[in-house]
Amino acid sequence: MTSQSCQRGPGSAHTNYKGPCRTAFCSHTSSLRGCNLEPPNRCGGQSKPVPPGTVGSSWVTGLLRMLLLLWYMSMAGGLEVKTTETQTVFLHDNVTVPCKIPGSPHLNITIVGIIWSWKKERNESAASIYQFYGSYREATRPGANVSLLGLEWGDASLYLPRIELSDAGEYRCKLVVTPQQAEGTTRLDVVASPxxxxxxxxxxxxxxxxxxxxxxxxxxxxxxxxxxxxxxxxxxxxxxxxxxxxxxxxxxxxxxxxxxxxxxxxxxxxxxxxxxxxxxxxxxxxxxxxxxxxxxLPEKRPMEIYFTIVGPCVLLGLVIVYCLWRWGSGRVRQGNKDLWAAEMMLL
The missing domain is CATH 2.60.40.10 (Immunoglobulins)
Structure with missing residues (x-):
């Protein structure tokens, strides 16, 4: 319908048209040259010429953008990261918790973001320990870091220096490569050798x-x-x-x-x-x-064996000899006493 369209043609500049001008109208016989596809500021105003080929190039650009958007949408959710289900580490060691894109693709780091979070127990809420996107970088766990050089090649692994027992728990890696994102988790167990x-x-x-x-x-x-x-x-x-x-x-x-x-x-x-x-x-x-x-246990040396076995036997023998000697001496003394008593009686 063209009841309220604004027709541009010869002599239109002298027409005093007071109705609303919503859409430019060009006859089929008119050339594209001089036909403005956008509403003019005032109804009846003179339109500006459109350079040749502008309409065609705009249409091609829009089509390319639409195809690119459709490609992004088809790729959304196709990103994946590779982590380790459980990682056992030793107390006070330096540790790298893995999070990598398979194939090590080269990435434009300006559209890449990474968030590492950690929680001690399964029923606890996760706390962010490292973030990077754009020019922003923050680490709430001392020493936590992701190599930007590695990130350019799809490696978002988290470096943690000097692991403590309190560092055990679940680590979640969330990687964003606009407009895609993926995440994975690793359970970190800390042990100490006796x-x-x-x-x-x-x-x-x-x-x-x-x-x-x-x-x-x-x-x-x-x-x-x-x-x-x-x-x-x-x-x-x-x-x-x-x-x-x-x-x-x-x-x-x-x-x-x-x-x-x-x-x-x-x-x-x-x-x-x-x-x-x-x-x-x-x-x-x-x-x-x-x-x-x-x-x-140390072996018994010959001298130790002598003192352990022969020594007590010799000591026991000496005791027996001493006792016999005392007993014999007592008998002799008793006999001498009896003899002396008999001699006294004879006197």
């Missing part, structure tokens, strides 16, 4: 003449730990398990959050036990294999 000490506590009257082999285990996390004892002899170098005489206390928390425990093996060593090797075997989550520490 340190061991092994020594022999000599027998005393206080402990009932028992010797103790003491195994002290310290600085491990988590608290669950397994301690076993083994023994080998000079005649049989193969270790065999010990099941008796073992006393293992409860795990005690240290000031830094790690744990310590003491296990002792009570011995009443006979002569043949000296020279035997006793081993403390510790198994813990932080260890790939069991940790072992051994101690050997």
């Amino acid at each position: 340190a061991m000490k092994l020594f022999v506590k000599p027998a005393t009257e206080r402990n009932g003449e028992e010797e103790f082999v003491i195994c002290k285990v310290d600085g491990f996390y988590p608290a669950a730990i397994d301690i076993k004892w083994e023994e080998s002899t000079l005649n049989d170098p193969h270790f065999r398990a010990i099941t008796e005489g073992i006393i293992t206390g409860p795990a005690v928390r240290n000031d830094d959050g790690t744990f310590s425990v003491t296990s002792s093996l009570a011995l009443k060593p006979a002569l043949e036990d000296h020279g035997n090797t006793f081993t403390c075997v510790v198994s813990h989550r932080s260890l790939l294999d069991s940790k072992r520490l051994s101690v050997t």
